[in-house]
Amino acid sequence: MNTMRCKYESETMRALYTGAPSNALIEHQKNCTDCRETVLVAEALRQDASDLASRNTPPSLAVVWAEAERHRQMAALARATRFLNILKIAGVVYGVVFIFWALYSLAAHGLTMPGLDVRSSNAVIEGAGLAMLFIGSGLWYTLRRDERLTN
Amino acid sequence: MTLADSITNFPESASHDSRALDEAAFQVIYDRTARPLWAYLLRVSGQREVADDLLQETYCRFLSRKTGEQTMNETETRSYLYRIATNLLRDRWRSGESAFCDDADHEEAVEDDPAAKIDVRRMMQALKPRARQLLWLAYVEGMSHTEIAEITGLSAMSIRLLLLRARRTAAGLLKTR
Numbered sequence: 001m002n003t004m005r006c007k008y009e010s011e012t013m014r015a016l017y018t019g020a021p022s023n024a025l026i027e028h029q030k031n032c033t034d035c036r037e038t039v040l041v042a043e044a045l046r047q048d049a050s051d052l053a054s055r056n057t058p059p060s061l062a063v064v065w066a067e068a069e070r071h072r073q074m075a076a077l078a079r080a081t082r083f084l085n086i087l088k089i090a091g092v093v094y095g096v097v098f099i100f101w102a103l104y105s106l107a108a109h110g111l112t113m114p115g116l117d118v119r120s121s122n123a124v125i126e127g128a129g130l131a132m133l134f135i136g137s138g139l140w141y142t143l144r145r146d147e148r149l150t151n
Numbered sequence: 152m153t154l155a156d157s158i159t160n161f162p163e164s165a166s167h168d169s170r171a172l173d174e175a176a177f178q179v180i181y182d183r184t185a186r187p188l189w190a191y192l193l194r195v196s197g198q199r200e201v202a203d204d205l206l207q208e209t210y211c212r213f214l215s216r217k218t219g220e221q222t223m224n225e226t227e228t229r230s231y232l233y234r235i236a237t238n239l240l241r242d243r244w245r246s247g248e249s250a251f252c253d254d255a256d257h258e259e260a261v262e263d264d265p266a267a268k269i270d271v272r273r274m275m276q277a278l279k280p281r282a283r284q285l286l287w288l289a290y291v292e293g294m295s296h297t298e299i300a301e302i303t304g305l306s307a308m309s310i311r312l313l314l315l316r317a318r319r320t321a322a323g324l325l326k327t328r
Contacts (some may be wrong), residue, residue, distance in 0.1 A: 017293055037322035042290035044325055048271040049190050049291045058189035059203050061181050064210045065174060071211045 006034040103129045195283045209236045234302045274324040282317035
């Protein structure tokens with residue numbers, strides 16, 4: 001494909017907007033395929049744009065403004081609750097750290113359960129702790145997902 | 152109030168009075184830019200609902216821009232709005248929605264030249280979304296290659312080549328009517 005652009009193409013476009021092509025340009029267009037195509041496509045599209053503009057109306061300003069206000073309010077709410085979200089995440093991190101610390105402490109103090117030796121008791125406590133962690137995280141994820149779906 | 156005045160006097164404020172001023176300023180911008188922008192979205196997306204949604208989203212993003220970005224003249228505002236709209240269109244395509252579902256209901260009955268009108272729609276339908284964008288921006292909005300490059304994020308050289316291809320394809324489609 002020849003990718004060289006005709007040097008009169010810009011002038012042709014300008015003439016389309018002003019509606020006053022010079023005689024030299026008209027003569028040139030007779031022999032230039034690029035410029036003829038430009039005129040053909042540009043005129044068709046501009047006619048189409050004009051038809052669209054005359055027959056259809058975009059959403060009203062009130063609708064767009066109301067939507068923008070809603071976006072602003074949501075953004076403001078998100079900003080306001082950002083600190084709470086940070087606190088929530090910090091709470092989860094604290095909970096996880098606390099569980100591991102508690103397990104470590106119990107194991108260090110040699111807590112035993114009835115009918116079990118120290119090692120088995122530690123394994124049971126660790127297993128229970130991890131089960132609580134997984135159940136908690138699963139519930140948290142499920143509740144968050146439900147919240148997103150209802151929104 | 153001119154468009155430039157509206158943009159310059161467009162401070163964000165929580166007070167009711169300045170909000171009213173904001174809305175008045177926005178009305179000037181909206182009245183001058185909404186119709187051509189909506190036509191662009193409609194022809195490129197091919198669906199009225201999508202065009203309506205994206206127009207709203209475009210102005211929402213325009214209104215929520217940061218304070219430091221508020222000093223814009225008329226040309227910059229127009230360019231900025233088209234850039235937002237173009238990015239939103241691209242996001243739609245990437246999210247897997249149909250690129251061009253010809254929505255026959257979105258236009259009223261054609262009075263003048265139905266054949267020509269249908270041909271333009273079919274021609275647009277046959278083109279790739281990128282080609283539709285470029286043709287519209289260049290030939291309807293009269294933007295330069297540099298302006299189109301800023302809006303689409305492509306290089307001016309690429310625009311030249313893509314536009315040439317798009318124009319040839321479009322002309323070929325129009326000639327076969």
